[in-house]
Amino acid sequence: MSGCPHGSSGSGYPYGAPPPAQPYYGAPTSYGGPPAYWSPFAALVPSAFPPGTDPNVVACFQMADQDRSGFIDDFELQRALSSYNQSFSLRTVRLLMYLFTSSNVRKIGPKEFNSLFYSLQNWRNIFERFDRDRSGKIDAAELREALLSLGYSVSPVVLDLLVSKFDKYGGNNRAIEYDNFIECCLTVKGLTEKFKEKDTMYTGSATFTYESFMLTVLPFLIA
Amino acid sequence: MSGCPHGSSGSGYPYGAPPPAQPYYGAPTSYGGPPAYWSPFAALVPSAFPPGTDPNVVACFQMADQDRSGFIDDFELQRALSSYNQSFSLRTVRLLMYLFTSSNVRKIGPKEFNSLFYSLQNWRNIFERFDRDRSGKIDAAELREALLSLGYSVSPVVLDLLVSKFDKYGGNNRAIEYDNFIECCLTVKGLTEKFKEKDTMYTGSATFTYESFMLTVLPFLIA
Numbered sequence: 001m002s003g004c005p006h007g008s009s010g011s012g013y014p015y016g017a018p019p020p021a022q023p024y025y026g027a028p029t030s031y032g033g034p035p036a037y038w039s040p041f042a043a044l045v046p047s048a049f050p051p052g053t054d055p056n057v058v059a060c061f062q063m064a065d066q067d068r069s070g071f072i073d074d075f076e077l078q079r080a081l082s083s084y085n086q087s088f089s090l091r092t093v094r095l096l097m098y099l100f101t102s103s104n105v106r107k108i109g110p111k112e113f114n115s116l117f118y119s120l121q122n123w124r125n126i127f128e129r130f131d132r133d134r135s136g137k138i139d140a141a142e143l144r145e146a147l148l149s150l151g152y153s154v155s156p157v158v159l160d161l162l163v164s165k166f167d168k169y170g171g172n173n174r175a176i177e178y179d180n181f182i183e184c185c186l187t188v189k190g191l192t193e194k195f196k197e198k199d200t201m202y203t204g205s206a207t208f209t210y211e212s213f214m215l216t217v218l219p220f221l222i223a
Numbered sequence: 224m225s226g227c228p229h230g231s232s233g234s235g236y237p238y239g240a241p242p243p244a245q246p247y248y249g250a251p252t253s254y255g256g257p258p259a260y261w262s263p264f265a266a267l268v269p270s271a272f273p274p275g276t277d278p279n280v281v282a283c284f285q286m287a288d289q290d291r292s293g294f295i296d297d298f299e300l301q302r303a304l305s306s307y308n309q310s311f312s313l314r315t316v317r318l319l320m321y322l323f324t325s326s327n328v329r330k331i332g333p334k335e336f337n338s339l340f341y342s343l344q345n346w347r348n349i350f351e352r353f354d355r356d357r358s359g360k361i362d363a364a365e366l367r368e369a370l371l372s373l374g375y376s377v378s379p380v381v382l383d384l385l386v387s388k389f390d391k392y393g394g395n396n397r398a399i400e401y402d403n404f405i406e407c408c409l410t411v412k413g414l415t416e417k418f419k420e421k422d423t424m425y426t427g428s429a430t431f432t433y434e435s436f437m438l439t440v441l442p443f444l445i446a
Contacts, residue, residue, distance in 0.1 A: 207430045
């Protein structure tokens, strides 16, 4: 796998270096063809090749930073993550930015982008591992396994609530698409981390003041 | 004020009884004209007049219950609440249903509708009291006063977060429109009540297990 998290690979490798040896879950696409389904940055075309370590990350950052401000804002990130058959809502993007910067600044710099890059890569790999028929959706049991593989164990009741919240179509055949899966992962990861910050003794319980409760929860609501 | 929460009044009073003496914040409209801006049920036309106490509520319920199921589902409620210049997102509607039924059943019966009716009436009155120039928006200071008049005192930090979350347009002149005001009220009311359930001794602090924390917070997320 190479390029932007799950970006172009194989003959079209745009950075002048061979792709690093990494687990590979997606089909390669020829560069210049339609963006690969599994690439969060497929909408981007590289404009420069930066030297140095981790060139994929640097290149993706520079591609996303369209105004060359040195930061990526919410609209730039949304554009970078969306491709022809995969869109990210501004809500998902802002939740990503909040959780990778721990602020409401809505700008991410190179350091945060690095973490974001590998998390997206990881989530995409996990999603594809469970979306075996390439339908672009995973069901409740698969979501449970996917969250487990990320280190989050949720009860059946919480799982049911997650599926009801992140299944955008409703109906009987509940399933979660990739963008909602990302939002679901972000939500579980973010809420669990916030809870753990208050549960420093690992008792399984956490105490909040009203103020800290509101400030913990509100950022996860509508962005 | 009479009719569906802030619905038609004056000469067009459709229920054969004079409107009850209540504080009045909106301009009357003639019945049959365009729906009043301030009516959450203005999209509805009454089809029958039920006898008995509280006829406004019963009539509105019957109007909203288009399939005569005896319950109002999320789509029926959305339709009943939306009018030509005021739309309610399905998210807001589902948050309303969740908080007035304390479940994810997404159906409300007469009893819950009664509470919903008076809460909407109350919130509309408060919104109009603070939207003095009839712009359809209130600013941060007015939101703070509006929440105070509902009995919720929030800190400047929480207020700032609420405005940043519920201002749908962003930008420098932050302001909240009616539907987002309702969602903001629902969120503050709901989270505060959930917190108080855990703070039975009124200490200002509440302890959650991880499970109860997740089950408390998740229903407030994207519906």
